[in-house]
Amino acid sequence: MAEESVKTISVKDLVRKVLNHEELFILDVRNTDDFDDWKIEGKNIHIINAPYFDLLEGVDSIRDKLPSDQEIYVICAKGGSSEFVAEQIAEAGFSNVYSIEGGMKAWSEHLEPIKVGDLKNGGEIYQFVRIGKGCLSYLVVSDGKGAMIDTNRMLNPYEEFISEKNITLTHIFDTHLHADHISGGRKLAEKHGADYYLPPKDAEEVQFEYNHIHDGDEYTVGKATLKAIYTPGHTIGSTSFVVDDQYLLTGDILFIDSIGRPDLAGKAGDWVKDLRTTLYERYKELTDDLIVLPAHFMTAKEMNDDGSVAEKLGVLYQQNHGLNIDSEEEFRKTVTENLPPQPNSYQEIRETNMGKISPEEEQQREMEIGPNRCAVR
Incomplete structure (x- = not known):
């Protein structure tokens, strides 16, 4: 069920959502120093940081920060870690979880x-x-x-x-x-x-x-x-x-x-x-x-x-x-x-x-x- 619950979204589609000022919740799983230096920003974006290595055993530590009534978009440096964390979130019972394809590298190049x-x-x-x-x-x-x-x-x-x-x-x-x-x-x-x-x-x-x-x-x-x-x-x-x-x-x-x-x-x-x-x-x-x-x-x-x-x-x-x-x-x-x-x-x-x-x-x-x-x- 988890794999079926996890979807992917391209940076191109995400950019359109940002430019359309849609309400977006983003979980960035890069190291905190990298997150503090550079992150996705926009008018109606709510973004939090939880490093990938803190989520290897599950997402209980951030469960109360995740919305149950809207899409969750997960991003990392290149797109691999975000897929794993997105699956963890889906297994925890959240639906409409997306991994952002290509991560911040793709975000940087669009x-x-x-x-x-x-x-x-x-x-x-x-x-x-x-x-x-x-x-x-x-x-x-x-x-x-x-x-x-x-x-x-x-x-x-x-x-x-x-x-x-x-x-x-x-x-x-x-x-x-x-x-x-x-x-x-x-x-x-x-x-x-x-x-x-x-x-x-x-x-x-x-x-x-x-x-x-x-x-x-x-x-x-x-x-x-x-x-x-x-x-x-x-x-x-x-x-x-x-x-x-x-x-x-x-x-x-x-x-x-x-x-x-x-x-x-x-x-x-x-x-x-x-x-x-x-x-x-x-x-x-x-x-x-x-x-x-x-x-x-x-x-x-x-x-x-x-x-x-x-x-x-x-x-x-x-x-x-x-x-x-x-x-x-x-x-x-x-x-x-x-x-x-x-x-x-x-x-x-x-x-x-x-x-x-x-x-x-x-x-x-x-x-x-x-x-x-x-x-x-």
Whole structure:
């Protein structure tokens, strides 16, 4: 009976439930340190932690914490331990128990495409939400042509989407040299014969050919126009894009509820001034009606009701604390003293994105495990 009572659910189906704000009860059976560092979050999620090794003899120790009137979803690191614990829960008399397929590894890698809006000259812009990692990438589509921005290394979701919509990729951009996740931009460009672009100030050590992005450059994708704006601070080369005077893709410079950290290349002291100039001068020159589309989000609180992560620039200047620090000295202090821990394997990730090392697929997964930490707290 236990095996019949235990079901599995894919991360894709679970993500839809999260984005639909369904009431979910999740039991995470990873070690407590791993759970405390990084977990599934969402508007109506109730999640508890009970390590797998504490449940080998049964679930009596957590029985009173398990709901009898709703589904129970069990997750672990890779999907194996959760199946065992789910069976234990079913044997204890609970029904509708699910093991989450692939565990937190699968959760980390899922990409959910969400339409952000229409372009004024015809076309659309889509946001690919990597909900388990907080990464956001973008596809600008116009007249059957497409441009990808800040591509993740999992290429299948992008390729399935562009194939389904019959899109020809022409341009692929990275707003900066990423340090928290491995870029799939160059590989996607090679597969589709598209041009790959990177800011040259971030690319002094890269081991491959690329097209340079310069301040003021404009790129035509169908009837859409992407204009590059040099916006250093997170990295020395960080570049933003204005799409059809409607959307501002900020990379890791400006988020919905925070601002980018300047230290992932060991240059925090040097780049704080650049960061302030970008946030307090360069972006100030732009219209408040631009919709900010960042490359990351920190928590589920930054997500809109449809799952997208976006807000008007003018609203952020009113509500984002990082944009409302009058004193330069106080800004420097805030930025340098409120940095979270470095992203896992960030130096190896940077070297991978430079083309200096080529880790195997499983090693790349391990390098990316954990939350993104690109923001000032």
